[in-house]
Amino acid sequence: MTDYSTSMRTDRCGDLRVGDVGRTVTLCGWVDRRREHGEHLAFVDLRDRSGVVQLVVDGAHDLRSEFVLRVTGTVRERPADTANDALATGAVEVDAQAVEVLAAAEPPPFPLDERTEVDEVLRLRHRYVDLRRPRLQRNLEVRARVNSAVRGAMEEQGFIEVETPMLVASTPEGARDFVVPSRKEPGSFYALPQSPQIFKQLCMVGGVDRYYQIARCLRDEDLRADRQFEFMQLDAEASFVSQDDVLAFISHAVAAAAEAVTGVRPGEIGRMSWEEAMERYGSDKPDVRFGMELVELTDVFAGTEFRAFQAPCTKGIRVPGGADTSRNRLDDLTERCKRWGAKGLVWMRVTPDGLDSPVAKFLTDDEQAGLRTAMEAEVGDLLLLVADERRTARHILGLLRLELGRPPVTEGGLHFLWVVDFPLFEALDEAGNPIPAHHPFTMPHEDDVHLLDGGDLLAVRSQAYDLVLNGWELGSGSVRIHRREVQERIFSLLGIGPEEAQAKFGFLLDAFRYGAPPHAGFAFGMDRLTAILAGEENIREVIAYPKTQSGADPLTDAPTPIDDRHLEELGLRVLPPAE
Numbered sequence: 172m173t174d175y176s177t178s179m180r181t182d183r184c185g186d187l188r189v190g191d192v193g194r195t196v197t198l199c200g201w202v203d204r205r206r207e208h209g210e211h212l213a214f215v216d217l218r219d220r221s222g223v224v225q226l227v228v229d230g231a232h233d234l235r236s237e238f239v240l241r242v243t244g245t246v247r248e249r250p251a252d253t254a255n256d257a258l259a260t261g262a263v264e265v266d267a268q269a270v271e272v273l274a275a276a277e278p279p280p281f282p283l284d285e286r287t288e289v290d291e292v293l294r295l296r297h298r299y300v301d302l303r304r305p306r307l308q309r310n311l312e313v314r315a316r317v318n319s320a321v322r323g324a325m326e327e328q329g330f331i332e333v334e335t336p337m338l339v340a341s342t343p344e345g346a347r348d349f350v351v352p353s354r355k356e357p358g359s360f361y362a363l364p365q366s367p368q369i370f371k372q373l374c375m376v377g378g379v380d381r382y383y384q385i386a387r388c389l390r391d392e393d394l395r396a397d398r399q400f401e402f403m404q405l406d407a408e409a410s411f412v413s414q415d416d417v418l419a420f421i422s423h424a425v426a427a428a429a430e431a432v433t434g435v436r437p438g439e440i441g442r443m444s445w446e447e448a449m450e451r452y453g454s455d456k457p458d459v460r461f462g463m464e465l466v467e468l469t470d471v472f473a474g475t476e477f478r479a480f481q482a483p484c485t486k487g488i489r490v491p492g493g494a495d496t497s498r499n500r501l502d503d504l505t506e507r508c509k510r511w512g513a514k515g516l517v518w519m520r521v522t523p524d525g526l527d528s529p530v531a532k533f534l535t536d537d538e539q540a541g542l543r544t545a546m547e548a549e550v551g552d553l554l555l556l557v558a559d560e561r562r563t564a565r566h567i568l569g570l571l572r573l574e575l576g577r578p579p580v581t582e583g584g585l586h587f588l589w590v591v592d593f594p595l596f597e598a599l600d601e602a603g604n605p606i607p608a609h610h611p612f613t614m615p616h617e618d619d620v621h622l623l624d625g626g627d628l629l630a631v632r633s634q635a636y637d638l639v640l641n642g643w644e645l646g647s648g649s650v651r652i653h654r655r656e657v658q659e660r661i662f663s664l665l666g667i668g669p670e671e672a673q674a675k676f677g678f679l680l681d682a683f684r685y686g687a688p689p690h691a692g693f694a695f696g697m698d699r700l701t702a703i704l705a706g707e708e709n710i711r712e713v714i715a716y717p718k719t720q721s722g723a724d725p726l727t728d729a730p731t732p733i734d735d736r737h738l739e740e741l742g743l744r745v746l747p748p749a750e
Contacts, residue, residue: 175221179241185222187260191246196265198224199273201303202238203283205231215267217242220308225249225264237276237283237300243269291711296725298716310713313432313705317697318385320431321405324424330383330407335370337363337387340675347391349400357742363389366694368610369679371408372651375690376682380410385697394720396709397643397699401718404646408692414634414650417691418442418589421638425645425700429585432704440587440638448590453486453569455590458642460583463488463576465568468556471541477533479517482558486565488572489546493553494520494527504571508557513567517556521548573642580641581706588639592616595633604666609635611661612679613649623660638695640703646695653690655683 175183180199187196200219207213213231216223217240226242228234244267255261280297281289283304294301301307322332341348341362348362364370366388374382386406394400407420422440430436448457451464465486472480490496501518508516519528519542526539534542546554555571557564595615596605605628607613615623616632623631634650652658658680662672672680698710711717718724738745 183221184217184219184224185259187224187246187263187265189248189262192248192263194246195243196246197241197243198265199241200239201276202234202236202240204236205234214264217265218303220312222259222305224258224260225255226267227264228267228270231270234270234272235276235278237279237303238272239274239276241271241273242267292719292725295717295719298726302715307712310701310705310707311715314697314701314713316431317428317701317704320427321385321424321697324427325383325405325407325420328381328420328423330381330409330420331379332384333371333374333379333382334384335364335367335386339364339370349389349391352741352743354741365390366404367406368612369676371406371692372612372679372687372690373682375408375410375651375653376685376687380688381407382409383407386694394718394722396711397696397702399698399710399714399718400722402710403697404694405697406692406694407648408651408690410688410690412689412691414591414636414691417648417650417693418636421646421648421693421695422587422589425587425638425640425695428700429704433585437585437587440589442589442591444592445590445594445632446592449565449569453565453567453572454642455593455637456639456642456644457588457590458573458577458586459588460578460586460641461576463490463572465565465572466546468542468545471545472538472558475534475538477530477538479515479530479533480556480558482560482564484561484564485556485558486568487542487546487554487556488568488575489548490553490555490575491549492551493575494522494551496520496553504555504574507574508567508571511567511570512563513557514559515557516567516571517558519554519556521550521552521554523550526554577642580643580703580708583641585703586641590637590639591635592632593635593637594629595619595631595635596628599629600666602666605629605664607661607665609633609647609649611665611667612651612658614652614657615661623664628664634691636693638693640700643699643703645699646693648691648693650689650691653683653687655680658683 180197182196182198184198184200198217200217203216203218203223205213205215211229213228215226215228215231215234217226226244242265244265246263247266249262249264279300281287281293285304285306338351338361341350341360346365348365350360350362353359353361367384367386371382384406386404387401388404389401391400392398405424409417409420426437445455448455453465465488468485468487472485475481505516517528517530519526519531548554557567594608595613597608598606600606614634616634619631622628635647636649637647638645652661659672698714701713702710705713707713716726
């Protein structure tokens with residue numbers, strides 16, 4: 172058991188139990204609540220990181236909320252009729268003999284109980300107060316356990332921790348860089364790393380055959396519930412390994428983290444191909460905790476005369492018991508699908524008399540029967556159909572499925588899933604060059620390499636893989652290209668010529684000349700994993716000092732302008748805002 176005693180205290184507030192009755196203890200903490208009990212006595216709840224304990228104090232009139240105290244007294248058992256079963260310390264109290272005010276406090280800017288909703292900007296402006304709340308204290312402890320478990324799991328498997336630079340050259344990795352001007356080289360800039368990708372590959376060339384790091388990464392991209400400008404990821408790379416080896420390494424690490432928090436170790440993590448995930452769930456990060464899977468209906472309407480279904484692909488989802496959905500709600504869903512990029516949404520209620528829908532009259536009896544059979548429709552169900560290009564139909568129904576059925580983030584337990592066999596390229600740009608689905612260092616699937624020479628580039632699979640948890644993408648990885656000629660071939664397909672490739676990636680290409688081993692790696696978001704394990708829907712709740720949704724820091728007022736003297740020193744001039 173950890174010894175928390177110091178020169179100022181013997182125990183923590185939340186650790187006292189019936190076994191401590193009769194002991195003289197010294198505690199330090201904040202006044203959580205004060206309740207008067209007669210003319211002189213008061214009950215004071217003293218709080219520290221471990222929890223709360225009740226003090227019985229004589230003459231507590233001057234003690235106010237959030238005062239910092241040092242209290243010495245005797246632990247005694249509370250009368251049975253006053254015990255508080257909701258508290259771990261609820262069976263005991265401390266009879267205070269000496270109370271020292273270490274620091275007085277003004278009233279906090281908001282209540283610290285969990286019952287009061289507080290504006291997030293106000294919380295972040297006074298984050299040092301917000302962090303005192305039990306929820307935030309618990310979340311930071313969960314985060315610490317996750318970090319510790321992940322480190323232990325990686326080291327058990329022979330990985331060594333290596334720190335990589337924070338000031339790097341700007342390279343295209345899919346998001347905008349945060350840049351840092353160089354004072355020594357006016358007009359030149361460092362970039363803050365979007366990931367340690369190239370450096371960890373260079374570690375492999377350097378013979379560091381199993382590298383890991385809990386790395387800070389920075390990307391200048393739009394924020395949302397599961398994204399911040401700066402974030403932490405478990406970054407790993409290994410030499411002389413296959414995809415299966417990497418999946419095993421990372422599975423062990425996330426299982427150890429989950430066990431450290433929940434006490435239960437997850438079972439073996441299943442796998443699903445990217446193509447299957449898109450066909451069944453309309454998402455490359457499928458939430459498999461609930462049904463409503465996408466149903467293929469293209470063949471059902473192959474010869475239809477209904478023009479709306481005369482499309483390359485028709486798919487649908489069944490909402491069990493959804494037939495009582497109001498018309499206003501259905502209209503709202505239709506408009507939402509249009510905003511997502513659909514031409515429209517067809518809805519059908521399954522009734523005892525057949526299909527109730529504005530389009531039912533345009534469908535033949537065989538089509539209606541085939542639809543009900545394919546979707547295993549029952550009376551009382553709601554059927555939602557989209558006809559469009561396959562990619563669009565899957566995407567729209569995938570979003571609609573989440574809109575209608577997704578449970579809270581931790582409901583139903585932890586459902587990890589590996590998604591494998593991603594496309595190497597996600598689309599073609601205006602010049603006809605393919606756009607990499609991950610990053611340009613990913614090895615093509617060995618069965619599809621021949622397609623790089625004049626074949627269908629969008630059909631090329633990669634040796635890339637994602638880890639998904641309850642519908643959140645935790646991270647991505649791949650088997651890397653380790654031969655210079657293959658890397659140059661990929662660069663050429665991407666429209667990156669030899670000079671540009673040498674200028675941007677020369678240090679990697681040159682390293683390949685000196686014997687690069689086959690290697691593969693992975694990275695997953697520590698913030699996202701921690702949030703799910705803590706039961707939070709937003710990663711800001713597991714980060715000590717996050718930014719707001721707009722990217723601002725109310726605590727320090729960042730970002731702020733810098734003075735002209737500093738700009739001059741850096742050789743910079745700020746342009747007026749664009750009109």
